[in-house]
Amino acid sequence: MGLIVQKYGGTSVGSIERIQAVAQKVKATQEQGHQVVVVVSAMSGETNRLIALAHEIETSPAPREMDVLLSTGEQVTIALLCMALHKIGADARSYTGAQVQILTDNAHSKARIRGIDGIRVRGDLQAGHVVVIAGFQGVDDQGNITTLGRGGSDTTAVAMAAALNAQECQIFTDVDGVYTTDPRVEPKARKLDRITFEEMLEMASLGSKVLQIRAVEFAGKYNVPLRVLSSFEEGEGTLITFEDEGMEDAKISGIAFNRDEAKLTVLGVPDEPGVAYSILGPVSNANIEVDMIIQNIAEDDTTDFTFTVHRNDYPQALEILKETSGILGAREVLGNENIVKLSLVGVGMRSHSGIASTMFEALAKEGINILMISTSEIKISVVIDEKYLELGVRALHEAFDLAGNLPAEM
């Protein structure tokens, strides 16, 4: 019976009918005895329509004016949702980012939230109103309209939940929760009831695009319990929370993968201080982001250096690397676009040994060759040939018994 913040994305408010359905969900939550704050995105298609208008004038419009333009999208939704709530007998009041004082820095189009003044919202909630807030937008200390960047409505919702000390922040989306892996690859994939913030961050950054990474970080930082659930189906969704809150005893939460990477290797580089910088400096100067980096132990006086980049950047990175390797006197440059990164994610890794070897064994049994390995505290990533993606995901899903209701025994 506490305060709930609910966020509905563009698809969930994509038509008048859907806005009316959202109003019903909101009212039902209120009738359960909760105070409800709703954060909404622009109706799906609206942001693209506005961008298209701007691009008819200028391909790179001034960010300040772009924010003025795009922020109208959510403003339309908040008004319509309030009308739909009124229609079914719920009191509701709308607020733009500026009105509710979502204070941000002045980095137009990618502003960061500095603070929220919750006084007015609290007053409305106490008066029994549903408070409907425009996501994605804020205001700087000069009164200029800012936006948080695409998907920023998740961040707005989490920030509101933090500012109001909400019981839970519910992100309604078009999936019904977070899965052990992509159900399109492994039909046995299971919806998780709970996942930790750290795991969610690893899953999100690896391509399970259920939530915006920034929103998850924000929620973790401010201890806001976050729940992902479906706008279109009933269900409890997945709660993203803290380890100490009675987590499942699972070691592994899921398997994420990323098909968008390519691998580059320089063989036989002199093993000297500064060699990593000599190789990656020019790549970074070309604004190419590097993901995994591996340097093998030197044998003679040379070493092998491998890294991955986004597949779109591969041709340019290869070009740069060939030039660099000439200067460094490297033996050879190799590249491979046909790879995928497969990652096992789980906080259980911290306290359980043997997970890496189980993983490698499972892949070996299927004859899958591992091209690169990289580990973090709660993640083991391997790069494999892309043709083995589905096979690899299913093998790991099976090996760690992710489809079952019980955690894998090891």
Add this chain to the structure above:
Amino acid sequence: MGLIVQKYGGTSVGSIERIQAVAQKVKATQEQGHQVVVVVSAMSGETNRLIALAHEIETSPAPREMDVLLSTGEQVTIALLCMALHKIGADARSYTGAQVQILTDNAHSKARIRGIDGIRVRGDLQAGHVVVIAGFQGVDDQGNITTLGRGGSDTTAVAMAAALNAQECQIFTDVDGVYTTDPRVEPKARKLDRITFEEMLEMASLGSKVLQIRAVEFAGKYNVPLRVLSSFEEGEGTLITFEDEGMEDAKISGIAFNRDEAKLTVLGVPDEPGVAYSILGPVSNANIEVDMIIQNIAEDDTTDFTFTVHRNDYPQALEILKETSGILGAREVLGNENIVKLSLVGVGMRSHSGIASTMFEALAKEGINILMISTSEIKISVVIDEKYLELGVRALHEAFDLAGNLPAEM
């Protein structure tokens, strides 16, 4: 070389191409050495699109939320116009009504402006920026978004001009100025170079819908010189100004007419105190607005009472009147829908006699019977059979030599 406020309506900013044309006009004004503040409406069609969305949910949505919804229309335009100005090398900054602090009362959908904080705008102008302001909208002292009602962008422009002490407020529209009468009725109608505020008010309220009446009143009250000119053609338009500023010596400025009225008469009402109220009270209680009212001098102990209403209200007014006349013991009730009101407007009437008789003579010559007469300080209105509208307008236009460049001699 002063400060000019320019207002462009929905048709003038109805497409990206037109917004770009407006940007050119604004830049040209700035290049003449002026500081320029631009007030814009929503792109034509946009307000209706938003209203239709709201009406899908609710036929009478909450005014507060309707204002949140509709105010997005101008917000889109200000951003796009700034982009178009940037594109052609003009510095420009946009402001919503709330940002520029157009403070209003809280009468949503028909708010009245209380004050404007011009500090930020002045700073921008001094820095060489064009300032682009969303018309039609403001903010109340609680931070709620308000709108001034349809056409309110004219009022915004005049209020900005008053607050900034502008040299001139230019209203760009789809006509090139104010005419002596409707050119579709009298092809010899002449564009006026100047007209007084009072005359403009009479012309506007009689159906020459060039400008919002409120904007004209506002401009008169705050001594803001107002100019009506075309978005699409070159020209000086019509300056609406004060009598003492070297007005043309014309006695008559123009002929306005109104086809939307109907006439009702009660014959043989007892000539007693309170009879006017007995007749008009029930009409007014039915929310029917009454325009002209005439009561003839009583002969026996009875009097005849005539008034006009909007033609849409005629059937209901007739119904009410029949009931009232029964109660009052009146002799007969008559009604006529086939009438028009023709008005001669001019500040010259104040100091020149004989205008009424010239008017009546001109109509008589054409065999036009006058059904009602009503006069004010700068206006003479007559009601005639609607079939004589064109003939009457042309006869008066000729009689007062309105087509010529010289005022009529009398």
